[in-house]
Amino acid sequence: SQELEQSPQSLIVQEGKNLTINCTSSKTLYGLYWYKQKYGEGLIFLMMLQKGGEEKSHEKITAKLDEKKQQSSLHITASQPSHAGIYLCGADRTNDYKLSFGAGTTVTVRA
Amino acid sequence: DVKVTQSSRYLVKRTGEKVFLECVQDMDHENMFWYRQDPGLGLRLIYFSYDVKMKEKGDIPEGYSVSREKKERFSLILESASTNQTSMYLCASSLRGRQPQHFGDGTRLSIL
Numbered sequence: 001s002q003e004l005e006q007s008p009q010s011l012i013v014q015e016g017k018n019l020t021i022n023c024t025s026s027k028t029l030y031g032l033y034w035y036k037q038k039y040g041e042g043l044i045f046l047m048m049l050q051k052g053g054e055e056k057s058h059e060k061i062t063a064k065l066d067e068k069k070q071q072s073s074l075h076i077t078a079s080q081p082s083h084a085g086i087y088l089c090g091a092d093r094t095n096d097y098k099l100s101f102g103a104g105t106t107v108t109v110r111a
Numbered sequence: 112d113v114k115v116t117q118s119s120r121y122l123v124k125r126t127g128e129k130v131f132l133e134c135v136q137d138m139d140h141e142n143m144f145w146y147r148q149d150p151g152l153g154l155r156l157i158y159f160s161y162d163v164k165m166k167e168k169g170d171i172p173e174g175y176s177v178s179r180e181k182k183e184r185f186s187l188i189l190e191s192a193s194t195n196q197t198s199m200y201l202c203a204s205s206l207r208g209r210q211p212q213h214f215g216d217g218t219r220l221s222i223l
Contacts, residue, residue, distance in 0.1 A: 031209045042201055042214040088154070092209050097142065098169065099212060101154040
């Protein structure tokens, strides 16, 4: 099955600073999804990437899929307390539309 | 906006009980999914359904069953609850094919 490795496992950032989370796959990514989860709650869909080199932005969050389609990054500019939470990447499995998920990256934003 | 509603946020049941977790989506989505989320193990797929009355096993189906009698509703059933089924359960739905899954708020289930 698809293995997704997220790094770092957790990070603490000062409010106003930028941060980057990476998601690396052992296989070619056909669809890559970024989600955010507040502790004890459901996942909120952020963005979907499908094409090599694709980049999408929403407010202060930018996600990229590399040309080889085996790595994605999520970048947050000028972080705010509202950006705190767990960020998970999910990827389409090769032969069907089930998703495999990374273990998640816990983001803490210090005021 | 897509709305996926799970019937309970918190649930406490006893070992051996039959437990029903309900999930309803309001966007006419074809696909529905049940996951459990555990510390250190991440999100694991239990069952999914791609049409009414259709179901397929996910990665960890043992001890669970599902029911999808109507398109908007997908139920997860713990036939005889055990303590190792204490977990956070998440329901999701997607339109069809390779589309984003949208999640409910989750049910934190404790089996005593």
